[in-house]
Structure formats: C-alpha cells, structure tokens
Amino acid sequence: MIYADLTADKLNGLKARLQAELDGFKKQNLALDMSRGKPSTAQLDLSMPMLEQKLNFKPDKIDYRNYGLPEGIPEARRLFAELLEVDFDEVIVLDGSSLNIMFDTVARAMLFGTYEGATPWSKCKTKFICCVPGYDRHFGICEVFGIEMISVDMTLNGPDMDKVEKLVSEDESIKGIWCVPKFSNPDGTTYSDDTVRRFAALKPKAKDFRIFWDNAYCVHELYDGEVALLNIFDECKKLGSEDMVYEFASTSKITFSGAGISVFVTSKANIAYAKKIMFYQTIGPNKVNQYMHYSYLPTVEKLRAHMREEAAIIRPKFEALIGALAPLRKEGLVAFTEPKGGYFVSIMVQKGCAKRVVELAKEAGVKLTGAGATYPYGKDPNDSNIRLAPTLPPVDEIAKVADILAICIRLASVEKQLSLIEA
Numbered sequence: 040m041i042y043a044d045l046t047a048d049k050l051n052g053l054k055a056r057l058q059a060e061l062d063g064f065k066k067q068n069l070a071l072d073m074s075r076g077k078p079s080t081a082q083l084d085l086s087m088p089m090l091e092q093k094l095n096f097k098p099d100k101i102d103y104r105n106y107g108l109p110e111g112i113p114e115a116r117r118l119f120a121e122l123l124e125v126d127f128d129e130v131i132v133l134d135g136s137s138l139n140i141m142f143d144t145v146a147r148a149m150l151f152g153t154y155e156g157a158t159p160w161s162k163c164k165t166k167f168i169c170c171v172p173g174y175d176r177h178f179g180i181c182e183v184f185g186i187e188m189i190s191v192d193m194t195l196n197g198p199d200m201d202k203v204e205k206l207v208s209e210d211e212s213i214k215g216i217w218c219v220p221k222f223s224n225p226d227g228t229t230y231s232d233d234t235v236r237r238f239a240a241l242k243p244k245a246k247d248f249r250i251f252w253d254n255a256y257c258v259h260e261l262y263d264g265e266v267a268l269l270n271i272f273d274e275c276k277k278l279g280s281e282d283m284v285y286e287f288a289s290t291s292k293i294t295f296s297g298a299g300i301s302v303f304v305t306s307k308a309n310i311a312y313a314k315k316i317m318f319y320q321t322i323g324p325n326k327v328n329q330y331m332h333y334s335y336l337p338t339v340e341k342l343r344a345h346m347r348e349e350a351a352i353i354r355p356k357f358e359a360l361i362g363a364l365a366p367l368r369k370e371g372l373v374a375f376t377e378p379k380g381g382y383f384v385s386i387m388v389q390k391g392c393a394k395r396v397v398e399l400a401k402e403a404g405v406k407l408t409g410a411g412a413t414y415p416y417g418k419d420p421n422d423s424n425i426r427l428a429p430t431l432p433p434v435d436e437i438a439k440v441a442d443i444l445a446i447c448i449r450l451a452s453v454e455k456q457l458s459l460i461e462a
Contacts, residue, residue: 041371042456050457057450061403064443069404071440076224076382077431078292081352085345086294089335096330103326109317110310111300112326114333119302122339123257123288124270130304131313133324137289137301141251142180144285144303147316148214149184153247154282154312160186160214160247168206168216170198172385172413172424174224177217177253181415188415189213193223197230200237207243215249221268222256225413225426226385227378232269239274241283252286258346259292260380261354265343272304281306290332292382293346300329356429356437360384363441372452384427385413392451393422399447405440 042050096103103112110116111132120127133140147153149161166187169178173193181188191202197220207213218238220230230238238250252271260266275281284306290299303313336342361384367373375386388396393410400407408426411417427444429437 042452045456047457047460050453050460054450054453054457057446057453061399061443061446061450064403064446067404069439069443070406071404071432071436071443072406073428073432073437073440074406074408075431076292076428078296078349079352079431079433082349082430083295085348085352086335089294089331092331092334094330094334096327098330103330106322108326109321109323110314111302111324112329112333114337115300115329118333118337118339118342119288119304122342123254123286123302123304125272125286125304126307128307129272129310130302131310132329133301133303134328135289135295135297135299135301135325136291137253137255137287138176140287140301140303141177141253143320144251144313145180145184145186145215147313148247148249151316153249154308157247160184164212166210166213168198168203168213169415170216170218170223171415172225172419172426173217174219174253175408175412175417177251178415186214187212190415191216193226193228195228197223197228197234200234204237204241207241207245207248209244211244213243214245214247215251217251217253219253219255220271221254221266222259222378222381224255224381225383225424226376227381227383228376229266229268229379235269235271236274239271239278239280239283241280243283248283250284252284254286254288255292256381257288258343259350259382260346261350261357262379263347266379282308285309290336293342293349294332294335298328300325300332353430355434356432357384359434359437360427360429360441363438363445367445367448370449372448382428382430384429386425386427387423388425388448389452389455390421390423392448392455393419393425395451395454396425396444396447399450400443403443403447405443407444 115132116127116130120130150159152159166189167181168191169188170193171190192199271284272281286304289301361377364375373386373388397407397410411419413424413426
C-alpha cells in the first residue's frame, strides 16, 4: 500500500482502524522491553557452572586473591591475545566493563594526554568523529567530558572513509573516532578489509589522534562460521601507526553482564604509558574473577563453542523480528538491516516518524530505545532511526512486540501523510 496515493478520507479511515488495533493492545496492560541489548536469563544461565568450579587460586606460586598484577593475570592475557590476534604484551585485562575502560582511557587523555609530553585534551579544543547511527554510550562519554561530536554516516562497508580521511587530515582538534568494527551497534555492519586498511593508513593532523576500536561483538556470530574482521594492528604495524589504535573487548555479553572481565589492547608504547598512570589508580583488578573466567573458558575454541550455544538461544528472536518486519519493507514503510551477529536490528522508518513510533509503542506498553539515541546529542537529523534489541524478551514476546511495532509504524506513516496533505 502506497499511502501517498490515498485520499485524505481513505487515510483517515485507515488511521481509525490502526488506532483501534493499537487500543486493543493498550487494554492488555503490557510491559514489554526491547530497549537495551541485555542477555536473556537463558544466556546468563549458560555460565552458571563457572561459579561451581573448585579452583586453586595460587597457580605458579602467585596468589590471585591478593594484590598485584595490575595488567591482569597472564592466563587471561594470553587468551585475549589469541582471540584478538595480538601480542601478549599488548594486552591489559581488567574488570567487568569495557565501557569503564573506554571512559578511563578518555579521562587519562583529558588529564594527562595520550603520550609523554602530549598536551592534555582538556587543555585544547577536542572533537571526536562519531559513526552514525552508533552507540549512545560512546556519545555519552564525549558529552560528559565536553568533547564536540562530528557525525559521519555509516555505509555497508563501515564509516564513510572519504569523509573520515578528509576530516582528520584537516582538523587538528579532532582527537578520536568511535568505531564498533564488527557487527556494529546498531546496524550490524562488519567493516570491510579496505575500510580497516584505510583506518590504519590515516594521516591525522593531530599527532595525538586515537581510533577507539570497540570490538564488543568479536565472537558474537548468530550463524555457524566466523565473520572475518581484518586485524587492524597487523595493518598498522606495516605502516608504523600502531600507536593510533585503542582496542576494547569484554565478556559482558559472553558470561555475566555485570560480572565479566574486560580487555584493553594497544601498542607497547601506549601500554607502558597507561600503566604508568594506572599505577596510582589501582593495585590490581579482580584476579579471582579473571581466573574463574579463564578456568571456565580456557581456550578460544571453548569460548566459541559457548557462543554457539548463546547464538542458538537468540537467533530465533532475530529471525522472528526480521520476519515480522518484512511486510513493512515491501510496503515501503521501513528499511532495516539483517545482521549476521551482534545484538541489534537497526530500522529506518519514514523521515519524521521515529519519535512518533516510539511514543505510540510506549502507549501500548512496549519500551523501545529512544528515537535519536543512536546519534550525538540524541538528535537524529531525519528522525528516522530506531534501534531494536531482541535478545532479552522470549520469542513469544518478540512476536507481540513486532505486531505492535508494525501497527505503530503504519499509524505514524499515515499521520505523516495526512499532515502533508493538510499542509
């Protein structure tokens, strides 16, 4: 159905029918949540045996219950080094949240600069490039530190690299860029090999420019077979640009979201500089938790096997949501990605309709991520993008959410068309 071809009378009739359908859901007093990318209870239950292990926390005469090892236990560092295909001494393993590490990394740069003798970012004008649609928590870090954000659109191969290259080469105040290179949040894109090589070859005007490579979904395939992401450090080392990259990952969506372990990967020079400052911040991370994780998932092979079990739980949810959205795409009311991994489905509704869709869904008892959240300052210039997070609800709730969402998208689109006619 092409709403642009309908008369005002027919649109008003359709609006009344859709509103009646939505009112029917409102009477059910629903409380459905698809707002954040949380693991489901079934996913979290997969890691419960980790808590039942009987462990000796004193391997190699080092007592992991005590102070020390600020860079993390060697077993966990080796595991992450193998997983991310980097050198052992390019890895620091810390506590549960990679978001915490990213915040601390920005804070260090703000207070002390990114290398010995560098000007602290707080002492100069500081801007970040933000790939959009993108991750609201990244944007929040910039906002809390007063860092100006510049949006660059995502493409099917990653960020618009023509624009990225131009911006960083011309503006010395641009100090960083946020990237989720594999199964990007929210659209599920994995950067192409060419995109990764172009990142490694960037020639920023600012000597202290850094790429924040948030590899949050490095093992989060939905289907069998690994989706390859070119190793940015390998490419940087060919060009001598490895100091430019900070990589982050964690087990937050592998084991327990609130009690995982996280990793900071960067060049040896950057590691040495970070450790010098971190010496005053901590005497060591939670090594007991690190050793529990390592003992439960001691190899990359076991970790990937664990993730295949997780995929079996969440894959039907993604398929149910995408299947329910398919008719709307045929009607030309929505465009959306069909990710091969990660935690989100990104949809684009008609321009000027996203906020209204979220508002209508809320009235019917469905909580969605706020419209605009995937853009800096919460401002989507087209009011079009909505991030959907299907991992937490059970499959039967996904179907109900999708039904309500379809009504809300159609209703918002009809209202939009009527407003155009009235104008």
